[in-house]
Amino acid sequence: MTLTSFGPANLIKRSAETHPLTWRLRDDGEPVWLDEYQAKNGYAAARKAFADMAQDDIVQTVKDAGLKGRGGAGFPTGVKWGLMPKDESINIRYLLCNADEMEPNTWKDRMLMEQLPHLLIEGMLISARALKTYRGYIFLRGEYTTAAKHLNRAVEEAKAAGLLGKNILGSGFDFELFVHTGAGRYICGEETALINSLEGRRANPRSKPPFPAAVGVWGKPTCVNNVETLCNVPAIIADGVDWYKSLAREGSEDMGTKLMGFSGKVKNPGLWELPFGVTARELFEDYAGGMRDGYTLKAWQPGGAGTGFLLPEHLDAQMYAGGIGKVGTRMGTGLAMAVDNTVNMVSLLRNMEQFFARESCGFCTPCRDGLPWSVKLLMAIEKGEGQPGDIETLLGLVGFLGPGKTFCAHAPGAVEPLGSAIKYFRSEFEAGIAPKSAAVPPLAKPIEVGA
Known part of the structure; x- marks a missing residue:
């Protein structure tokens, strides 16, 4: 995996001014532990947030910076933070980091957690301060064993340095952080399914509203943010809104x-x-x-x-x-x-839809039945045994499983590549449709009820 930036002028130098997420990375790919992280200005933003900023000011700064979720949905982070209740009597709140990175072909959060674990912890610490959350969880994809090891070590380092636990930085604010490894389900990337899994329940998405900000983990206000999203917070606090936007x-x-x-x-x-x-x-x-x-x-x-x-x-x-x-x-x-150019689009889509069908939670009918149906049709077309009308049926499924038609966004995401593949490469799908002479012949006569 390439972690440095290569461009027309060969190696591009990473700096704090231009690469807020990656400038601290080591050239040898080893993790940046606490001493080195602090030597590279680590936790300076947290100290600023605790000493010089009111909690609402932190929220407003993140909102003004225009930070959006980096997990794929792109919802404005400051707006999400603003949904947390203002009632000071609610003293149990949770911050969840969505580190269940199971999107095929995606490994960005893994890099951050394996090599810059303290950047994530600092981002969560500042966020917890802003949201008044006393406990946080990093919900980590179970297969990320190296990330789990590095995060757990970093959490212990932060505790020993007084950056986690009781009375952090002498502020009177308490924040505990735990690394929780999941059982390996794609659907846990949906925030309410993640919450159910964390609670020990089946990883099904929940009905919304109520949203997690009102009723989340164990019925308490909860904010869920992606790894990369949280890792942006320290730089925004340290260097300001105008710089971040620039x-x-x-x-x-x-x-x-x-x-x-x-x-x-x-x-x-x-x-x-x-x-x-x-x-x-x-x-x-x-x-x-x-x-x-x-x-x-x-x-x-x-x-x-x-x-x-x-x-x-x-x-x-x-x-x-x-x-x-x-x-x-x-x-x-x-x-x-x-x-x-060597890839057959039908085979590629069959492979993708098999993944999405397997990872469906099975809660709603369009997703539970529609995705396996698409797999069966694609398998037949891949073998050259597709029937006339199969492509139209697939396009119909793309519509039936589209946005707003299912309980969560799993099915719409699953069929989006299918619809685009048929749009641009329909001839490859048509090549898998058997000629009419090879199609399954109709019954000789209708079946009569009671015959």
Whole structure:
């Protein structure tokens, strides 16, 4: 995995002024532990927040900076924080870090947790102070064993230094932080399913409203934020709103920087911290190096398996929510995947839909039955045994499982790549439809009831 930024001028120097998330990374890829983190200005933002800022001022600063969720949905973080109750009599509140990074082709949070665990802890500490939460949980994907080890060590270091626990920095504020490893379900990326799992329940999404800010973990007010989102908080507090907004490219409606990447058969697959508004072409050509020799770019996804496919001519789109929205899909997690000319789109979609069907919680009928149905149709088309009308049925499922038709966003995300693949590569699906002579013959006569 590439963690440094390569561009036209070879190695690009990371600095605190331009790379708030990654400038502290070590060149050898080893974790940055407490002493080194503090030597690199770590926990300075937390000290500023505790000593010089009122809790509501922290919330307002994050809101003014325009920080949005980095897990894929892009909801304004300050607005979410503002939903937490103001009633001081509610003395039990929770802060949850969504570290259940199971989106296929996404590994940005893993890098942060493995190599900069104290950045996440500092972000959660400042957030807890702002939200008046006394306990926090990092809900971690169970397969991330190295991240779990590093986070647990960092938590113990922070406790020993008086940065977690009782009377933090002499402020009278208490905050406990725990690392909780999940059992490995994609649906836990949905915040209310994550809450159910944390409570020991089946990981089904909850009905909203009430929202977690009102009724969350064990019925108490709860705020859920993504790893990368929380890691942005220290820099915003330390260096201010105007500086943070200045990081984004002109034309971007999203502020700050974003961890972006490219995988697939590119010359330099990797992960880089880049300003919002950089073009996908720059990410693909200058950072990922374009396609390997002997391969050409057929299609690409901008941000994980749940985003729609785009074509090479869409590479000039800017990488921010509105920029990718202009070409017909979502920014998602910002980690793109290149599909090369050797890949059959039907096989690729069958593989994706099998994953999404398996990871459905099974709560609502469209998702529970619709996704397996799409898999069966795709398997038949892949074998050249598809029947006339199968493509229309798949498109019908894309509509039936679209936004607003299911209990949560799992199914809409699952069918978005399917709909775009049929749109751009319909001929590959048509090639799997058996000729009429090979289709299953109709019954010789109708079956009569009672016969």
